[in-house]
Amino acid sequence: MRITEAISYRNMLAGVESLNDKLEQANEEVSSGKKLLNLRDSPAESAENLQLNNQLGQLDQYQSNSDASSFYLQVTDSSLNSLYNLVTSVYSQGSAAASNFNDANARASYAADIRSQLGQALSLANTQVRGRYIFAGSKVTAPAFTAAGDTMTYQGDDDVNTVNIGEGLQVHENVAGSAVFSPVFTAISGLLSAIDSGDQGAMQTALSQFSGTLATVNNVRSQLGVDLASVQNSATARQAEQTDIQQRQSTISSADMAVALTQVTQTQTALQAALSVGAVLGKQNLFDYLG
Amino acid sequence: MTSLLAGLEIARQALQAQQFGLDVTQNNIANVNTQGYARQRVALTPGPPGVQYDCQPNQGVRVGAVESARDSFIDYRVNQELSLQSQLDTSSSVLQQVEALFNENSDSGLQSSINTFFNSFSSLANTPEDASLRQQVLANGQALGAQFEQVYEQLQTIQQSQDSQVADTVNQINTLTSSIAQLNVEVAAARGTNNNENTLRDQRQQLVDQLGGLVDISYCEDDSGSLTITTRQGASLVAGTTSNPWKTVPSPALGNLLSVYSGNTDITSTIQSGKLGGLLDVRDSKVTSYLNQLDDMAAGIISKVNAQHVQGVDLNGDAGGNFFTPFVQQTPGSNQGAARAIEVAISDPDKIAAAGVGEGSGSNTNAKLLADVQNQALLLGDSANLNQLYQNLIFTVGMDSQTASDGLTTQNEVLTQLQNQQDSVSGVSLDDEAVSVLRYQKAYQANCQVISVLDTLTDGLMKIFGG
Numbered sequence: 181m182r183i184t185e186a187i188s189y190r191n192m193l194a195g196v197e198s199l200n201d202k203l204e205q206a207n208e209e210v211s212s213g214k215k216l217l218n219l220r221d222s223p224a225e226s227a228e229n230l231q232l233n234n235q236l237g238q239l240d241q242y243q244s245n246s247d248a249s250s251f252y253l254q255v256t257d258s259s260l261n262s263l264y265n266l267v268t269s270v271y272s273q274g275s276a277a278a279s280n281f282n283d284a285n286a287r288a289s290y291a292a293d294i295r296s297q298l299g300q301a302l303s304l305a306n307t308q309v310r311g312r313y314i315f316a317g318s319k320v321t322a323p324a325f326t327a328a329g330d331t332m333t334y335q336g337d338d339d340v341n342t343v344n345i346g347e348g349l350q351v352h353e354n355v356a357g358s359a360v361f362s363p364v365f366t367a368i369s370g371l372l373s374a375i376d377s378g379d380q381g382a383m384q385t386a387l388s389q390f391s392g393t394l395a396t397v398n399n400v401r402s403q404l405g406v407d408l409a410s411v412q413n414s415a416t417a418r419q420a421e422q423t424d425i426q427q428r429q430s431t432i433s434s435a436d437m438a439v440a441l442t443q444v445t446q447t448q449t450a451l452q453a454a455l456s457v458g459a460v461l462g463k464q465n466l467f468d469y470l471g
Numbered sequence: 472m473t474s475l476l477a478g479l480e481i482a483r484q485a486l487q488a489q490q491f492g493l494d495v496t497q498n499n500i501a502n503v504n505t506q507g508y509a510r511q512r513v514a515l516t517p518g519p520p521g522v523q524y525d526c527q528p529n530q531g532v533r534v535g536a537v538e539s540a541r542d543s544f545i546d547y548r549v550n551q552e553l554s555l556q557s558q559l560d561t562s563s564s565v566l567q568q569v570e571a572l573f574n575e576n577s578d579s580g581l582q583s584s585i586n587t588f589f590n591s592f593s594s595l596a597n598t599p600e601d602a603s604l605r606q607q608v609l610a611n612g613q614a615l616g617a618q619f620e621q622v623y624e625q626l627q628t629i630q631q632s633q634d635s636q637v638a639d640t641v642n643q644i645n646t647l648t649s650s651i652a653q654l655n656v657e658v659a660a661a662r663g664t665n666n667n668e669n670t671l672r673d674q675r676q677q678l679v680d681q682l683g684g685l686v687d688i689s690y691c692e693d694d695s696g697s698l699t700i701t702t703r704q705g706a707s708l709v710a711g712t713t714s715n716p717w718k719t720v721p722s723p724a725l726g727n728l729l730s731v732y733s734g735n736t737d738i739t740s741t742i743q744s745g746k747l748g749g750l751l752d753v754r755d756s757k758v759t760s761y762l763n764q765l766d767d768m769a770a771g772i773i774s775k776v777n778a779q780h781v782q783g784v785d786l787n788g789d790a791g792g793n794f795f796t797p798f799v800q801q802t803p804g805s806n807q808g809a810a811r812a813i814e815v816a817i818s819d820p821d822k823i824a825a826a827g828v829g830e831g832s833g834s835n836t837n838a839k840l841l842a843d844v845q846n847q848a849l850l851l852g853d854s855a856n857l858n859q860l861y862q863n864l865i866f867t868v869g870m871d872s873q874t875a876s877d878g879l880t881t882q883n884e885v886l887t888q889l890q891n892q893q894d895s896v897s898g899v900s901l902d903d904e905a906v907s908v909l910r911y912q913k914a915y916q917a918n919c920q921v922i923s924v925l926d927t928l929t930d931g932l933m934k935i936f937g938g
Binding site: 181182183184185186187190191194218219220221222223224226227230231233234237238241244245248249310311312316317318319320321336337339341342343344353354465466467470 | 503504566567570573574582583586590593594596597598599600601826827830831832833834835836839842858861862863865866867868869870872873876883884887890891892894895896898899900901902903905906908909
């Protein structure tokens with residue numbers, strides 16, 4: 181092939197441009213720490229990276245939901261724990277009031293204490309957190325129970341919110357007051373009615389309802405425990421998943437610094453060589469040797 | 472040799488011929504870096520034979536013709552490959568601009584806005600009556616609409632820019648075809664006169680190559696030396712001494728983008744490569760497809776979110792209305808413009824229907840379902856959810872750009888090889904020219920010597936006969 185000056189310069193230019201491209205790419209990888217600088221670098225991995233970002237975002241949202249549900253569940257559990265202690269106390273006082281040795285004054289004193297505790301139970305039932313009455317079902321803007329004498333009337337509904345804390349994993353966020361407080365109020369008001377009337381038989385009957393009431397409170401708390409455990413377990417699973425996703429993302433999009441730096445060095449050497457050859461190109465032709 | 476004086480005449484002609492050879496060589500050297508210049512060679516021919524004696528040598532040397540070193544097949548191949556290279560260069564450059572709009576490798580972008588919007592429903596589900604969370608949903612809905620609109624308009628800006636370049640490119644094509652037609656006239660006139668024909672041909676070939684870079688062409692030369700040029704699909708550009716100017720006309724079918732007309736025929740869809748082919752492909756096929764996909768996604772979001780929102784109950788216990796202003800198709804079956812039409816229809820946060828029917832304001836039933844719209848396989852004929860649709864778009868943009876970029880790299884190598892071949896035939900080599908200089912110089916010197924000898928002989932004769 182006949183080689184002209186234009187061919188030599190064109191080949192040199194093409195080689196230098198190509199090496200400059202490679203050097204630029206390698207430099208960008210090193211300076212940014214990223215391998216996927218543009219979508220065209222790997223469309224499939226770019227799309228996968230997007231999907232992984234979505235999954236990480238979803239996990240963050242699940243975490244946020246878990247935090248919210250955990251907060252409400254713990255407040256609910258704390259309230260029900262207080263309720264349990266309170267009901268136990270009422271039962272003790274009710275049992276004492278039902279004794280044969282009590283006169284009317286003593287029973288009235290017991291009744292007054294129990295009424296006070298009934299008020300505390302009402303206060304627990306109307307627990308308000310972050311502006312919502314947590315035992316009112318979905319009617320969270322108004323107190324769950326209203327009092328008329330010893331009778332408490334539920335104003336909420338039976339709706340229970342669930343929130344998503346993982347793929348296909350939901351936990352309860354609240355407990356309807358009707359399921360747990362209504363039996364308590366019924367039992368306590370029945371006991372008070374019996375104490376007020378001095379009917380020992382009725383007192384015993386009312387007291388006999390307390391075991392079922394306490395069992396209900398316990399059952400509800402057990403369910404809360406299950407939900408709280410789910411929240412904690414999901415956090416562990418979420419962290420593991422997050423780590424896996426981040427590792428995959430790193431594999432896809434992070435630059436291998438050793439490779440990138442080697443590429444920079446190699447390309448720089450090749451570029452220097454190409455430029456050296458280019459510098460010689462213009463100096464050699466037959467005219468140089470003609471006198 | 473018939474006489475000493477006749478010998479002087481032969482030597483004089485020889486000196487002129489060598490001088491002419493040196494002139495041509497000098498011209499080659501002068502044009503060593505001239506784009507499109509084909510090296511020239513002097514064809515020397517022997518003079519006519521002598522007539523007075525048998526076996527008499529020819530009468531010196533004549534300058535036959537100045538020939539341009541060209542391989543028309545390689546020239547044609549270079550032209551074809553220039554067309555493809557130019558198309559890929561244009562496509563690659565524009566698609567890299569598009570890529571930047573969808574660079575979801577960063578932490579911001581349309582996907583981020585989509586996630587933020589739907590996650591705000593999920594957050595609302597945690598405390599559905601919370602005013603700040605409700606406000607957040609509205610704000611994120613508006614931000615989603617703004618993000619869609621921004622990306623859409625940026626794409627349209629790129630498309631409009633392509634459209635402007637289509638008009639400019641057609642103007643350049645018309646200028647070139649007009650010049651080529653004029654050169655056809657001049658080449659035909661100079662043909663056989665040895666008068667600038669090669670220079671005119673060089674100029675014409677250079678213009679033809681420029682034309683090939685703008686649009687895919689076929690060309691052939693007729694007996695008169697004129698070139699007839701058409702597109703590869705047959706649309707006329709130059710017929711002999713006449714050029715056929717193209718025009719651009721806004722096309723309602725293309726949303727008032729420009730169509731290219733040859734006479735009264737719309738040839739837009741027939742242009743395959745060259746810069747114009749690249750511009751039209753990206754404008755009409757690629758960018759339009761991306762815009763359509765954005766429109767479909769936007770229309771899907773509007774309709775599905777609204778459909779779910781009306782299933783719920785707002786904070787006041789009223790049935791939910793549309794969350795977004797409904798999108799009305801201007802053309803049945805087409806969602807064109809939907810991506811610019813995502814507008815939150817409600818301004819009162821209390822109107823967000825987070826609760827289910829018959830439930831209180833603290834219910835999150837509908838808020839959860841609204842958050843889940845993002846994951847429902849509701850778009851593309853129930854085959855893909857919103858995220859998958861967007862990932863497909865990202866993949867397509869990346870793939871289109873990669874294909875153009877890789878194709879350009881390959882095409883550059885192909886073109887370099889062909890241009891090297893072309894230069895190998897037509898290019899000026901200083902080594903060659905140095906040899907030519909030497910050759911003509913030596914021949915010139917030799918002829919001077921002959922004249923010197925003849926002069927000596929003549930002087931001798933003059934002295935013998937009287938001097």
